[in-house]
Amino acid sequence: DVSCRRLGGGLVQAGGSLRLSCAASGRTFWNNGMGWFRQAPEKEREFVAAISWSGGGTSYADSVKGRFTISRDNAKNTVYLRMSSLKPEDTAVYYCAASRYGSGSSYSNNYAFWGQGTLVTVSS
Numbered sequence: 354d355v356s357c358r359r360l361g362g363g364l365v366q367a368g369g370s371l372r373l374s375c376a377a378s379g380r381t382f383w384n385n386g387m388g389w390f391r392q393a394p395e396k397e398r399e400f401v402a403a404i405s406w407s408g409g410g411t412s413y414a415d416s417v418k419g420r421f422t423i424s425r426d427n428a429k430n431t432v433y434l435r436m437s438s439l440k441p442e443d444t445a446v447y448y449c450a451a452s453r454y455g456s457g458s459s460y461s462n463n464y465a466f467w468g469q470g471t472l473v474t475v476s477s
Contacts, residue, residue, distance in 0.1 A: 364474045365439055373434040375449030375468055383427040386452035388464060389434045391445035391473075401447070402434060403457025412457055417443075439475045446470040 365371050375387070388403035402413045402423040411423055422435040432449055450464035458464075 363472050367477050369439050370437045375432040377430045381430055382451045386457035387432040388450050388457055391447045393445040400459040405457050406455040441475050441477045444475050446472050
């Protein structure tokens with residue numbers, strides 16, 4: 354299983370920062386690409402960021418590029434999403450997922466294991 358946690362409060366003011374973590378239990382994902390997706394109210398789920406199994410390759414949605422950073426610690430079987438300069442439009446439920454492949458991807462169909470999601474609310 355994959356579980357998502359917030360490090361810090363789920364409600365943050367615009368311009369603030371927050372870090373999400375995604376820890377796996379029951380199996381290791383050290384050789385899987387990992388990704389973060391989000392779903393805002395009444396919108397479809399969208400890609401946020403992805404990282405390869407080694408951490409050497411990352412990709413981001415244009416909307417978060419330069420503000421969000423994805424990283425991983427394979428020794429802890431954990432992936433992180435550091436979010437800075439948060440905007441109200443970043444408000445969403447954030448999901449982490451483990452890919453079927455070693456590379457990260459923006460395609461949700463590439464992901465086989467999904468976390469339960471954690472709510473991030475950014476106030477203006």
